[in-house]
Amino acid sequence: MNGPRLAAFQRIYDGINADDLDAAVASYAPDVHYEETSLYWDLHSRQEVREHFGPWFSYAALHAELVDGIETGDRAAVQWRFSGEIRAALPGVWPAEAVGRHFSFLGTTMATFNQEGLISHAVEVWNLAELLKQVGTLPA
Numbered sequence: 001m002n003g004p005r006l007a008a009f010q011r012i013y014d015g016i017n018a019d020d021l022d023a024a025v026a027s028y029a030p031d032v033h034y035e036e037t038s039l040y041w042d043l044h045s046r047q048e049v050r051e052h053f054g055p056w057f058s059y060a061a062l063h064a065e066l067v068d069g070i071e072t073g074d075r076a077a078v079q080w081r082f083s084g085e086i087r088a089a090l091p092g093v094w095p096a097e098a099v100g101r102h103f104s105f106l107g108t109t110m111a112t113f114n115q116e117g118l119i120s121h122a123v124e125v126w127n128l129a130e131l132l133k134q135v136g137t138l139p140a
Contacts, residue, residue, distance in 0.1 A: 010066055082126075
């Protein structure tokens with residue numbers, strides 16, 4: 001998987017894997033519109049994305065993998081896998097009893113890029129119920 005759009009996503013995932021929040025959000029434009037359907041996020045800046053991503057770095061040991069992707073013109077679509085281990089309770093998402101549990105789930109992101117090659121609009125879709133089943137919040 002080559003190309004500048006897919007490389008931007010790989011930089012995001014590399015930042016996640018390095019536990020480097022700044023690197024993980026660097027591929028987003030300062031005025032990005034980021035929609036995260038599973039968590040009902042409708043964010044309107046890189047700073048908001050950073051603020052919403054941040055807790056995930058504290059509450060879970062994350063690993064991100066680019067599974068597949070395609071790009072054309074100023075757009076790209078990727079399939080990714082997040083996996084990891086729960087580090088701490090995340091209020092409203094999973095309780096302290098989830099600490100130590102492992103998870104793995106697939107998701108997709110559709111994105112539009114600006115002239116500078118940064119993501120200007122992203123819509124991310126994944127199955128929150130699958131994650132919650134794996135960490136024990138929902139019955140399997």
